[in-house]
Amino acid sequence: MTNSSIPAVGIDLGTTFSVVSKLDEHGRPITLANAEGDRVTPSVVLFDGQDVIVGKEALKAIATEADQVAECSKRDVGHRVFHKIFEGRQYPPEVIEAWILNKLRSDAAGQIGRFSKVVITVPAYFDEVRRKTTQDAGYMAGFEVLDIINEPTAAAVSFGFQQGFLDPKGSSNAPQRILVYDLGGGTFDVTVMDIRGTEFTALATDGDVRLGGYDWDQRLVDLVAESFIREHYVDPREDSGAAGKLWLGCEDAKRTLSVRGKAVVACDCQGYSSRVEITKRQFEEATQDLLDRTRFTAEQTLKAAGLGWDDIERVLLVGGSTRMPMVRDMLQQLSGKAPDASVAADEAVSHGAALRAGLLLAESQGKSSAFSIKNVNSHSLGVVGTDRLTKRRRNGILIPRNTTLPVTAKRTFRTSKAGQKSILVQIVEGESPSADDCTEIGKCTVRKLPPKLPAQSQIDVLFHYEPNGRLKVKVTVPETNRQVKTEIVRENSLSKEHMDGWRRYICQMDATDYR
Ligand code: AMP
DSSP states (O other): OOOTTSOOEEEEEOSSEEEEEEEOTTSOEEEEOOTTSOSSEEOEEEEETTEEEESHHHHHGGGTOGGGEEEOGGGGBTBSSOSSOBTTBOOOHHHHHHHHHHHHHHHHHHHHOOOOEEEEEEOTTOOHHHHHHHHHHHHHTTOEEEEEEEHHHHHHHHHHHHTTTTSGGGGGSOOEEEEEEEEOSSOEEEEEEEEETTEEEEEEEEEETTOSHHHHHHHHHHHHHHHHHHHHSOOGGGSHHHHHHHHHHHHHHHHHHTTSSEEEEEEEETTEEEEEEEEHHHHHHHHHHHHHHHHHHHHHHHHHTTOOGGGOSEEEEESGGGGSHHHHHHHHHHHSSOOBOOSOTTTHHHHHHHHHHHHHHHHHTTOOOSOEEEOBOSSOEEEEEEOTTTOOEEEEEEEOTTOBSSEEEEEEEEOSSTTOOOEEEEEEEOSOSBGGGSEEEEEEEEOOOOTTOOTTOEEEEEEEEOTTSOEEEEEEEGGGTEEEOOOEEOTTOOOHHHHHHHHHHHHTTSSOOOO
């Protein structure tokens, strides 16, 4: 499937855990263990003086040095800085992600030799800003990011591979409509997909970039903390050392509650200690609203795809948090069928990414595609305008969500005065009619309009979503038949110069040459 000298590598960069896979010599995806011998690497970074430590040791340090540990950085991606300060320094979240990716790269290189080309996955519900930021993190980690693909799509591709759909003989398989329910550590995605032989088409997607196993952990933390307060009048959540340890204990107890009716969490704070027993029932009651949010989103997505549960052949479980029995019970009740746990919950996404990398490498060598992916945009794209009556900033939607990609939309502007030199276009993503409630992608200043344009000249701005959900903007002036150079200026994005600096700094930490 691929040139043997360039490995096809896929990375699932998760909120809590990350996984690296590659295709073996038969084109089958396999997971690569990290330097510690584990198949999954905690997406956690410890700032220890001059050292930056990623993975299991960093996770352990949450119990003792929580102030120096960056966890769940994926949740902050798209913001200017990570929410914690380390040794007086604020880091952009994508730099923390780059450190995680750097560890994954260097551990994998130890086994398969130097490589730089990868496919990285992102939640389907990631907006354009977060997609770009993930690509930037890959760049700063020394990678050449071949593509970013949606996690549920990657899982579906991995499922298709497992079912033999990607085998040329398998393309006769009957079409299937599946609903991918992907509940990871920090994000939640639902995607309805149509699989026809080797064609994977997303019909609708929805989700929440701030909902995942971590929120279930926090509810357990609250249950234990409340019991501790009743006993000792001290809140362990307010003591950073105790809080870190408590979270680790609760995450572990949550896993226990997936197989047992009760779990015990030890909690120590300011010389007091307790062992708090939590029953499965208490846990389920305390997290019912979180589960309901996922149920609501799953139903909405199905509706957006114009389908009902009877049209869905399979509900595919992806993400570590789908191991919670409450998730499986809810989906069984909703869909009337047992959810399918046949893909490896933790590894399917990175396997799909490796298959995608193999496909891209094969295509770059002029070979035919083994499968095709059609994606939809998860957020509507709009241009900011001002309401004539209220003078409020409005979101003029140009490309509604769930439109099949790639897609191009045109918006025509008119110059207001003769000889106007530039126009400013503000681009947002979101469903709200108010631009202030949407995510600002950036400003696009069209400079150097042709000279002496009369007032009311037509300026066409073309917005193009690529298949991976990234945006390109093109501007033409029909009157002069000219294309005007423009680029999106982003508020919360690192400059190329900054990224190059970080790339050199992060990659110098190991001996491999990544130029
Ligand atoms: P992922 O991002 O797919 O690796 O999922 C990670 C999330 O799955 C974390 O929040 C884990 O705590 C959670 N998880 C993993 N295994 C289990 C389990 N057996 N029961 C409940 N949650 C789990």
